[in-house]
Amino acid sequence: MRKPIIAGNWKMNMNPTQTTEFVNAIKANLPKFDQTESVIGAPAVDLPALLEAAKGTDLKVAAENCYFEDAGAFTGETSPKTLNEMGVDYVIIGHSERRDYFHETDEDINKKAHAIFKNNMTPIFCCGESLETREAGKAEEWVSNQVTEGLKGLSADQVSSMVIAYEPIWAIGTGKTASADQAQEICAVVRQTVAKLYDQTVADKVRIQYGGSVKPANVKEIMGKEDIDGGLVGGASMEPASFLDLVHFND
């Protein structure tokens, strides 16, 4: 039985004061952590406020990025070692905005996955195709290849414990949601890819999220699909009532 995981991705949208206010508004009404995991991914500058506000609650904390080295001459980067010391649980890697605007490669993302595990955190590894790739009939092959490259060298135990977020680029922040069937189709491909690379036991354990214009109105249908264990949510995660509706998708 895979535990559902709903994660907000605030991108570069909140400040520390808003972060504290947001958590104070939701913390009493979160589902119990052992039933559904509620996660917020926030910009690095907001993490101290987020961690402080989330202390003793059922909320888990994600960074939106990190570097793959622990320390050194990497001006402006965020150390995974420091994130772990601060108490961060998850790190989102491979988001299409980072692949696109910041030119992150499969190799960079794979190195980040290793660095995150080395520092006792869990990656939320994003993959997903562009509209052009989908229209060329290559979505399955594209996503399967991203997963294969992204997981290189990770152990079966590591992959069993991680989260993979399938996010078709054409559905992110556009209001265009993949239909629940389209989302399921590629999430199944992700799981089959993990089964091929490892085995069925690992594939049965890895949690797969769908992301792309998930909102309270569609979360239940999406979460009802066999291979979808969670959502990675941008826009609809930035308002307390909407976030609570998402994490209580099965109430």
Ligand code: PEP
């Ligand atoms: C995202 O930021 O990963 C995302 C899926 O955004 P949205 O929910 O706004 O489409």
